[in-house]
Amino acid sequence: MTKALLGALAVCLVASVPAAAQDRPPLIGEDVAAKLSSELSGSAVKRTVQRLSVHHRMRGSRGYAAAAEVIRQGLASDGLAGVETIALPADGKLFYGTQRSRPAWDASFAELWEQRRDGARWVDPLRVASWKDEPISLAQDSVSGHADADLVDVGAGASDADYAGKDVRGKLVLTSSQPGEIAALAVTKYGAAGIVSWAQNQKTAWWGEDQSLVRWGHLDTWSDPTFAFMVSPARARAWQARLRKGETIHLRGRVEAGRSAGHYLIPTAVIPGRDRSKEIVYSCHLDHPSPGANDNASGCAGILEIARALNRLVAQRRLPQPQRTIRFIWPCEIECTIALLNARPEFATHTLATIHLDMIGGDTDKTKSILRVEGSPPSLPSFAGDVAFAIARWVNAQSMDFADSGAGKWPLTDPEGDKRALQAKVGGFSEGSDHQVWAEGSWRIPVIYVSDWPDRYIHTHRDVPENLDPTKLKRAMFIAAAAGWYLANVEQSDVPALDQAIESEGLQRRAEALRRAASLSPADAALILAQRARAEAAEAQSLGRFGLRSTRAVHRAEARLSRPTDPAGALVYRRKPEPKGPMEGFGFSWFDERLKAAGMPRPALLDRAAGRDAPSFAYEALNLVDGRRSVQAIRDELFATVGPVPIAEVADYLATLARLGLLER
Numbered sequence: 001m002t003k004a005l006l007g008a009l010a011v012c013l014v015a016s017v018p019a020a021a022q023d024r025p026p027l028i029g030e031d032v033a034a035k036l037s038s039e040l041s042g043s044a045v046k047r048t049v050q051r052l053s054v055h056h057r058m059r060g061s062r063g064y065a066a067a068a069e070v071i072r073q074g075l076a077s078d079g080l081a082g083v084e085t086i087a088l089p090a091d092g093k094l095f096y097g098t099q100r101s102r103p104a105w106d107a108s109f110a111e112l113w114e115q116r117r118d119g120a121r122w123v124d125p126l127r128v129a130s131w132k133d134e135p136i137s138l139a140q141d142s143v144s145g146h147a148d149a150d151l152v153d154v155g156a157g158a159s160d161a162d163y164a165g166k167d168v169r170g171k172l173v174l175t176s177s178q179p180g181e182i183a184a185l186a187v188t189k190y191g192a193a194g195i196v197s198w199a200q201n202q203k204t205a206w207w208g209e210d211q212s213l214v215r216w217g218h219l220d221t222w223s224d225p226t227f228a229f230m231v232s233p234a235r236a237r238a239w240q241a242r243l244r245k246g247e248t249i250h251l252r253g254r255v256e257a258g259r260s261a262g263h264y265l266i267p268t269a270v271i272p273g274r275d276r277s278k279e280i281v282y283s284c285h286l287d288h289p290s291p292g293a294n295d296n297a298s299g300c301a302g303i304l305e306i307a308r309a310l311n312r313l314v315a316q317r318r319l320p321q322p323q324r325t326i327r328f329i330w331p332c333e334i335e336c337t338i339a340l341l342n343a344r345p346e347f348a349t350h351t352l353a354t355i356h357l358d359m360i361g362g363d364t365d366k367t368k369s370i371l372r373v374e375g376s377p378p379s380l381p382s383f384a385g386d387v388a389f390a391i392a393r394w395v396n397a398q399s400m401d402f403a404d405s406g407a408g409k410w411p412l413t414d415p416e417g418d419k420r421a422l423q424a425k426v427g428g429f430s431e432g433s434d435h436q437v438w439a440e441g442s443w444r445i446p447v448i449y450v451s452d453w454p455d456r457y458i459h460t461h462r463d464v465p466e467n468l469d470p471t472k473l474k475r476a477m478f479i480a481a482a483a484g485w486y487l488a489n490v491e492q493s494d495v496p497a498l499d500q501a502i503e504s505e506g507l508q509r510r511a512e513a514l515r516r517a518a519s520l521s522p523a524d525a526a527l528i529l530a531q532r533a534r535a536e537a538a539e540a541q542s543l544g545r546f547g548l549r550s551t552r553a554v555h556r557a558e559a560r561l562s563r564p565t566d567p568a569g570a571l572v573y574r575r576k577p578e579p580k581g582p583m584e585g586f587g588f589s590w591f592d593e594r595l596k597a598a599g600m601p602r603p604a605l606l607d608r609a610a611g612r613d614a615p616s617f618a619y620e621a622l623n624l625v626d627g628r629r630s631v632q633a634i635r636d637e638l639f640a641t642v643g644p645v646p647i648a649e650v651a652d653y654l655a656t657l658a659r660l661g662l663l664e665r
Helices: 001-014 029-039 042-053 062-077 179-191 231-244 291-314 335-343 346-350 382-405 435-438 468-491 492-518 522-546 590-598 615-623 629-639 649-658
Strands: 081-090 102-120 123-132 143-151 172-177 193-196 229-232 252-260 262-271 273-281 325-330 351-358 370-374 447-453
Touching: 029 291, 029 468, 042 062, 042 123, 042 291, 042 468, 062 081, 062 262, 062 291, 081 335, 123 229, 123 252, 143 193, 143 231, 143 351, 143 382, 143 468, 172 179, 172 231, 179 193, 193 252, 262 291, 273 291, 273 435, 273 468, 291 325, 291 351, 291 447, 325 468, 335 346, 335 435, 346 351, 351 435, 351 468, 370 382, 370 468, 382 447, 382 468, 382 492, 382 522, 435 447, 447 468, 492 522, 522 629, 615 629, 615 649, 629 649
Parallel strands: 143 172, 172 193, 193 229, 273 325, 273 351, 351 447
Antiparallel strands: 081 262, 102 123, 102 252, 143 252, 262 325, 370 447
């Protein structure tokens, strides 16, 4: 490493050390901070979560419609403008860009009983699963059916070897895999009557500690004409032990459920700005199994509370009418957002930035969750994330001061909540929710993502309102509300202070780039540092999206790259105007469907593990296609922001997209 690099690293490391907590809130000022703090209520959000969590909120279902009505009524009673529930047809045939609409799915009855023999007949001594009592025990997209049959353990059940020597025809199969992963083999090929799954997902450090958890299960929307029940690992392992002893386990199951043409329902409302053509959007996702308290009734209730608080402050003239309109939307996860941005393109045209809330209130002692405040992907440098980062770091410092001494000026606590420090993780980008759709290359809308991770109860029957902390809810909402209000009102006179916040965050990113570069070859280090310089210039230029001009002089550096030896590295692609959307939706993959139809192999890039706090290689590779960057340049950007990757894998992935008709040279 050169002396110059070492010196730069030292400067950046010093600059990135958090300063002592400052009482004055960054960017928004004390007046706005005080009004938001006094108005936002974590306790109110928790009560709304309780109302939402009783509904099993699967897309198009009666439970989802009921939850959407809770939101619509709340918006109307709080006096928001433009209150409506957008209804987009979803019948399994219509396409919205890259998302094939999934038909509505609903259930009215499902029970699974373990039986014992009483003379010549079987009786029902133990009810194992019940839709009425615990709807998560029925796998999503199950269809009507019944079985009165023995249970056969097929292990993972994902390969023919798992069925060797086992007669499963007409039986119920016990599997450790998701039902959708084995239905084609177990049911279609080998004739099983149905599936009982104890699949585990969302693995974290706490995974497996609680053997009683029943997790959310899925069947394929399009090709699984069967039903599946979900049980806990404890129950499954008890059954396995009995089966190994030669016991017969006999079950009786009945399901009344199915798919039908329906609608994606998306409540929305606005706080009108003086400029109605520009919007700051708050988003969440309303769907999830009951109870689904943190995931994601918390985010949905959180933006409802932000909408109420901001609208009340404006209506009472405690805050002025915002310069830009503030919109609030409640779609179902990913698929509804893809559908909305395709069906109502004006949403994307008007949106300057989106703030997405997905799980914001898990009590750390109970859920082990840490609040994360993230920004846009590396392919979309934007100052919007820096606004949220500056506010989040201030909230961290204030909450730490209060936890340390009990005398902090801005504790941001809720009367019914905890007093511990927030300790949010600030910065970076990760996929996993609707924010990745807004930021995707089809729309390139900057995002702020506020989300808990990990959560030991995510996608289980114990994701309940009692696990939420009103103080954490309030602090998460404060960060989101303050950032959104600032973005809705920022003007040229605010830019000098904004530039300082951007520079402060940029120094921390530069320090991280220097840390990475320190262990690399000179050529690779140059790629990392040149990309960081380009990103800093782009972050300053991103103010132009808001009609603003940065006052900073930012040097834009270019890497000195050798000419690619592989001809594929010199190719330049651009994306065709249609279809719009990511390659992977929810419950449907545009990419995989077309790959299978064309009989083409799966590109290796899809299976390459990305670096920590980074997007996937495939997501960013497509985002970087802009008609100007060569394949070599895209590979170099990926190396600098996601992780090491051979140019051959990038070239193969992009060439595959071109053969599928998405890209052109």
